[in-house]
Amino acid sequence: MNINQVKLLKSLAKTLVPTRYRPAIAWNYFGLVSRLYRGDQVVCPCCNGHFRQFLPSSVNQRPNVVCPRCLSLERHRLLWLYLQERTNLFTQSLKMLHIAPELCFYHAFRKLPKLDYLPADLDSPLAAVSVDITDIPYNDNTFDVIICNHVLEHIDDDRKAMSELCRVLKPGGWAIVQSPLDTKRAHTVEDAAIVSPQARKAHYGHDDHRRIYGQDYKDRLEAAGFSVRIDEYVRELGDDVIQKYRLTKNEYIYLCEK
Ligand SMILES: [Zn+2]
The missing domain is CATH 3.40.50.150 (Vaccinia Virus protein VP39)
Structure with a gap:
């Protein structure tokens, strides 16, 4: 998934989904995305997820930043x-x-x-x-x-x-x-x-x-x-820990x- 696709999904979600349902939908959606990113290159300690890489940040376009399961940042x-x-x-x-x-x-x-x-x-x-x-x-x-x-x-x-x-x-x-x-x-x-x-x-x-x-x-x-x-x-x-957890x-x- 590239940065523009992430932005598009965020925009669509804000338009279509009532505020109170967004956390649950995001949680389940990114649960699905996280399966596509499964791997052994990086680890998120917050959700104990192991991935081949993290998602890019849509804010400043940094690659390999956002946990695809729980959305944690560095x-x-x-x-x-x-x-x-x-x-x-x-x-x-x-x-x-x-x-x-x-x-x-x-x-x-x-x-x-x-x-x-x-x-x-x-x-x-x-x-x-x-x-x-x-x-x-x-x-x-x-x-x-x-x-x-x-x-x-x-x-x-x-x-x-x-x-x-x-x-x-x-x-x-x-x-x-x-x-x-x-x-x-x-x-x-x-x-x-x-x-x-x-x-x-x-x-x-x-x-x-x-x-x-x-x-x-x-x-x-x-x-x-x-x-x-x-x-x-x-x-x-x-450095190995810094890289492992990004x-x-x-x-x-x-x-x-x-
Ligand atoms: Zn996580």
């Missing part, structure tokens, strides 16, 4: 390995809040017998509850674990969102809070006057982003109350503890 596969090797997620009874649940994690997390799993979003069909991340409707110190990936760059008041994540996390709990970063920039670039999709695309590279985070991303998370560790876990992996070497994990 960053999802890295995070799954990290969760397995560096956290207590798979061994202890924990209550997790998953903001903007990704399909590849959603199915895997639901299968974990000890995990009390709460997928949450404003409008995702995968969400069990509707949650505004700037006003999370749960008491202080409710969750042992929070996963929030590639959300904050879309939020106007991201500092409030970070504070809310920290508020509902239990003392001793941990959160993974990932956002796209430009690590060459010392400071985050944002301007409240930039509001049109065209202007956002021009300034931030995406028409629905509110900013480009720089090296001060960690400072923002710490200002919200977290103790943040930037874990360069990927640098400890050998990871990128510049994705660091922001582990936020309270």
